[in-house]
Amino acid sequence: MTDTHDTVAAMVAALSRHEAWRYTKLSPLVAALGAEWWQPADQVADSHTPAPEFDAIPLDGTCDLPAISRQRQATPEGGHDAPFTAQLNRLFARQTTAIRLTDGSHPEQPLLLIQRADGGACYHRHTLEIGAQSAVTLIELFDSGRSEAALCSSHLQITLQPGARLTHYRIQQQAASHHHLGSLQIEQQRDSHYRLHAIELGGGLSRLDLTIHLQQPGAECDLNGLFVLAGTQHADHHLTIDHAAPHCRSRAEYRTVLDGRSHGVFNGKVVVQPGAIRTDSAQHSANLLLSKRAQIDTKPELEIYNDDVQCAHGATVGQLDDEQLFYLRSRGVSEDGARTMLITAFAEAVIMGIRHDPLRQRVEQAVLSKLNNG
Amino acid sequence: MLEIQDLCVSVEGKEILKGINLTVNAGEVHAIMGPNGSGKSTLSNVIAGRPGYTVTAGSIRFEGSDLLALKPEERAWAGIFLAFQYPVEIPGVNNSYLLKAGLNALRKQRGEEELDAMDFMQTVREKAKLVELDPAFLSRSVNEGFSGGEKKRNEIFQMAVLEPKLALLDETDSGLDIDALRIVAGGINKLRDPSRAMVMVTHYQRLLDYVTPDVVHVLADGRILTSGGADLARKLEREGYDWLLK
Ligand SMILES: Nc1ncnc2c1ncn2[C@@H]1O[C@H](COP(=O)(O)OP(=O)(O)O)[C@@H](O)[C@H]1O
Numbered sequence: 001m002t003d004t005h006d007t008v009a010a011m012v013a014a015l016s017r018h019e020a021w022r023y024t025k026l027s028p029l030v031a032a033l034g035a036e037w038w039q040p041a042d043q044v045a046d047s048h049t050p051a052p053e054f055d056a057i058p059l060d061g062t063c064d065l066p067a068i069s070r071q072r073q074a075t076p077e078g079g080h081d082a083p084f085t086a087q088l089n090r091l092f093a094r095q096t097t098a099i100r101l102t103d104g105s106h107p108e109q110p111l112l113l114i115q116r117a118d119g120g121a122c123y124h125r126h127t128l129e130i131g132a133q134s135a136v137t138l139i140e141l142f143d144s145g146r147s148e149a150a151l152c153s154s155h156l157q158i159t160l161q162p163g164a165r166l167t168h169y170r171i172q173q174q175a176a177s178h179h180h181l182g183s184l185q186i187e188q189q190r191d192s193h194y195r196l197h198a199i200e201l202g203g204g205l206s207r208l209d210l211t212i213h214l215q216q217p218g219a220e221c222d223l224n225g226l227f228v229l230a231g232t233q234h235a236d237h238h239l240t241i242d243h244a245a246p247h248c249r250s251r252a253e254y255r256t257v258l259d260g261r262s263h264g265v266f267n268g269k270v271v272v273q274p275g276a277i278r279t280d281s282a283q284h285s286a287n288l289l290l291s292k293r294a295q296i297d298t299k300p301e302l303e304i305y306n307d308d309v310q311c312a313h314g315a316t317v318g319q320l321d322d323e324q325l326f327y328l329r330s331r332g333v334s335e336d337g338a339r340t341m342l343i344t345a346f347a348e349a350v351i352m353g354i355r356h357d358p359l360r361q362r363v364e365q366a367v368l369s370k371l372n373n374g
Numbered sequence: 375m376l377e378i379q380d381l382c383v384s385v386e387g388k389e390i391l392k393g394i395n396l397t398v399n400a401g402e403v404h405a406i407m408g409p410n411g412s413g414k415s416t417l418s419n420v421i422a423g424r425p426g427y428t429v430t431a432g433s434i435r436f437e438g439s440d441l442l443a444l445k446p447e448e449r450a451w452a453g454i455f456l457a458f459q460y461p462v463e464i465p466g467v468n469n470s471y472l473l474k475a476g477l478n479a480l481r482k483q484r485g486e487e488e489l490d491a492m493d494f495m496q497t498v499r500e501k502a503k504l505v506e507l508d509p510a511f512l513s514r515s516v517n518e519g520f521s522g523g524e525k526k527r528n529e530i531f532q533m534a535v536l537e538p539k540l541a542l543l544d545e546t547d548s549g550l551d552i553d554a555l556r557i558v559a560g561g562i563n564k565l566r567d568p569s570r571a572m573v574m575v576t577h578y579q580r581l582l583d584y585v586t587p588d589v590v591h592v593l594a595d596g597r598i599l600t601s602g603g604a605d606l607a608r609k610l611e612r613e614g615y616d617w618l619l620k
């Protein structure tokens with residue numbers, strides 16, 4: 001065990017020199033959980049998952065759908081090239097839950113994965129394989145049990161086999177005293193389609209490393225992100241989209257709403273390999289700063305190794321529009337009401353893409369109550 | 375209803391209005407005419423409470439109380455409505471959602487009950503007919519992708535829904551073709567009421583051919599040069615502003 005802790009201590013120390021960790025510091029974890037914040041909590045947290053308010057196929061032990069197989073196995077060692085969030089998870093998540101949806105299945109209900117931390121550091125590790133020509137929705141909820149300081153470390157590796165389609169809703173609504181280090185790795189085979197809506201609402205410090213490998217021709221991904229942060233919240237998404245095959249398409253559209261002294265980080269890296277001709281990639285980040293002390297660091301990175309590509313990127317940073325505010329107020333809407341209307345309209349562009357009604361309402365409500373309570 | 379005394383207003387240190395005096399009574403329709411840049415929009419904006427203007431002297435009273443102390447939404451609640459010269463597009467904010475929020479805030483201030491969804495839709499559909507606005511516009515984002523004429527019609531439609539005591543119509547006729555002008559003017563005429571005052575800002579006679587004003591004022595370089603009846607507007611149409619500016 002001491003070996004492991006030396007390894008982690010060395011990894012953490014190395015982060016201070018790492019460009020990908022320039023804007024995100026782990027000091028909140030030290031403050032909340034102590035110098036060895038990564039020490040796993042004694043209890044396994046996923047024992048008491050609350051019933052969701054909608055019908056879904058739970059991916060914990062109670063799942064009994066024949067199309068889905070589920071196995072718990074010892075986490076394999078090795079794989080040092082992964083980002084820090086993935087490495088850390090590998091070191092402490094002793095078990096990996098491997099889930100597979102069989103070929104050609106189209107479950108009507110969404111798959112549901114609830115991951116929580118109840119105090120201390122909790123490690124969740126899953127692999128999910130979507131069989132060829134299958135189509136399904138995955139809802140991943142991160143919330144909190146008790147309110148003691150906690151770290152939720154999550155690693156999810158998804159493989160989409162040829163022709164598979166996955167819509168993934170990843171909703172982070174942890175308590176303010178909870179921190180989050182997430183790793184999400186997507187492997188996409190021929191003609192597969194992956195759509196993500198990642199919503200960051202809760203938590204103190206929240207980091208996600210998202211890696212998409214478009215491994216075979218015709219693969220497409222459509223990534224949508226929304227941060228609504230206030231107080232001293234910090235959320236950071238680092239995306240790497242690896243175009244490794246011809247005729248693949250990627251989209252990333254991120255929106256952030258930052259109030260108080262909150263800090264958002266968006267880094268979108270697109271790599272186009274030499275053979276990946278006819279690559280079509282676009283990313284955009286739009287950011288709304290509600291306070292002078294809120295901060296956004298947004299950066300696209302392009303590494304392109306052939307000529308036959310279309311890559312677009314852009315970013316905007318702005319405040320609420322005075323003309324629009326005055327127009328709404330002149331119609332009798334209070335100043336606060338007008339602000340909420342404009343912020344909601346901005347966030348709605350991402351929220352509207354959630355095509356699961358109860359989940360969309362849940363997110364809308366959470367955003368509204370967050371805006372109204374500051 | 376509205377009493378403006380010696381009003382001086384500056385923008386970014388530049389004096390735009392240089393001592394305006396204007397009294398508008400319930401039931402009256404006033405027209406304010408004048409060349410571009412004379413301060414007409416500034417005057418309407420200051421009455422409606424648009425931020426960015428500094429009132430350096432004078433006062434505006436509305437039904438006896440100090441209007442300048444009120445926020446824009448409080449002025450709307452008091453019964454003031456501005457039809458914008460350039461209505462702003464607000465993507466993502468639904469037209470009828472805005473109107474419902476505005477109307478219910480107004481009703482609450484007046485001690486009336488909020489309208490439920492059914493009653494609201496019925497009211498709104500009725501008022502949309504007044505300016506021949508396709509009800510499909512209700513479910514679109516505020517002014518987004520509207521043509522110039524549709525934006526102006528939407529302004530008059532909103533006025534019909536909010537039923538103000540004092541309506542300020544800033545260049546509501548500009549950018550309208552002759553059919554749209556007739557429709558908009560028809561809407562305005564239907565909204566004329568003994569309890570309601572209107573101030574129409576325009577630099578053309580066009581609208582006044584359809585909506586006959588009780589009083590016409592000529593504003594130039596931040597001052598009201600002269601005031602008169604409807605025939606003053608016709609004289610301006612024939613002879614221009616030059617005879618006044620000399
Ligand atoms: N926000 C502003 N900033 C600077 N100057 C302004 C602003 N608004 C109006 N002005 C100036 O004030 C003068 C009067 O403008 P305005 O009231 O729009 O005139 P009108 O509506 O009669 O055409 C113009 O010279 C215009 O350039």
Ligand SMILES: [Mg+2]
Binds near residue numbers: 414415416
């Ligand atoms: Mg004007």
